[in-house]
Amino acid sequence: DGGITQSPKYLFRKEGQNVTLSCEQNLNHDAMYWYRQDPGQGLRLIYYSQIVNDFQKGDIAEGYSVSREKKESFPLTVTSAQKNPTAFYLCASSITGGINQPQHFGDGTRLSIL
Amino acid sequence: AQSVTQLGSHVSVSEGALVLLRCNYSSSVPPYLFWYVQYPNQGLQLLLKYTSAATLVKGINGFEAEFKKSETSFHLTKPSAHMSDAAEYFCAVRNSGNTPLVFGKGTRLSVIA
Numbered sequence: 519d520g521g522i523t524q525s526p527k528y529l530f531r532k533e534g535q536n537v538t539l540s541c542e543q544n545l546n547h548d549a550m551y552w553y554r555q556d557p558g559q560g561l562r563l564i565y566y567s568q569i570v571n572d573f574q575k576g577d578i579a580e581g582y583s584v585s586r587e588k589k590e591s592f593p594l595t596v597t598s599a600q601k602n603p604t605a606f607y608l609c610a611s612s613i614t615g616g617i618n619q620p621q622h623f624g625d626g627t628r629l630s631i632l
Numbered sequence: 633a634q635s636v637t638q639l640g641s642h643v644s645v646s647e648g649a650l651v652l653l654r655c656n657y658s659s660s661v662p663p664y665l666f667w668y669v670q671y672p673n674q675g676l677q678l679l680l681k682y683t684s685a686a687t688l689v690k691g692i693n694g695f696e697a698e699f700k701k702s703e704t705s706f707h708l709t710k711p712s713a714h715m716s717d718a719a720e721y722f723c724a725v726r727n728s729g730n731t732p733l734v735f736g737k738g739t740r741l742s743v744i745a
Contacts, residue, residue: 551732560735568730614730615729617664617728620681623675623677
């Protein structure tokens with residue numbers, strides 16, 4: 519079955535530590551996205567990538583970094599510069615070139631601070 | 633840039649009652665609108681999307697939405713709520729061809745037995 523796999527499902531970070539969230543898709547989609555979800559705030563865009571080796575900042579990119587070395591992979595690193603990293607992180611992908619194309623989502627990673 | 637506003641962060645209905653979740657968009661040009669559902673600790677699942685082919689769009693799980701240009705609305709409805717409909721619902725809009733979806737803040741639906 520095609521889909522998006524996020525790992526781990528739960529992640530704990532110590533103060534001052536960088537952590538990396540994994541996102542892999544086998545849908546052959548060109549575009550991939552990272553969103554952050556906090557209660558009552560909906561989904562906020564962190565970074566997105568429309569093609570390998572290229573990515574753009576979203577609305578809340580500070581304290582985060584990404585890479586896109588392979589079409590199927592788009593890992594997100596939460597750096598120590600992100601002062602409030604506790605949240606639910608969602609990865610998504612989509613076909614490019616179609617304004618009515620939906621985004622497909624993984625099951626998320628919940629990050630907590632120890 | 634276009635945005636969507638979801639009225640009501642929490643809606644509570646009785647089992648068997650009508651479900652109405654509100655979404656208004658801000659645009660002077662035809663938008664491309666989507667409704668998603670999220671169950672606890674899961675990702676988002678597409679319920680339906682508006683593509684301008686028809687103003688009444690039918691989705692999965694018995695949900696439908698009607699695009700009303702005069703009201704700039706795309707409200708989600710279901711005639712009879714089921715306990716399994718309890719979840720969070722998000723309205724989203726795409727501004728242009730290759731841009732990410734922009735989401736509303738979500739509405740949590742509770743269904744009372």
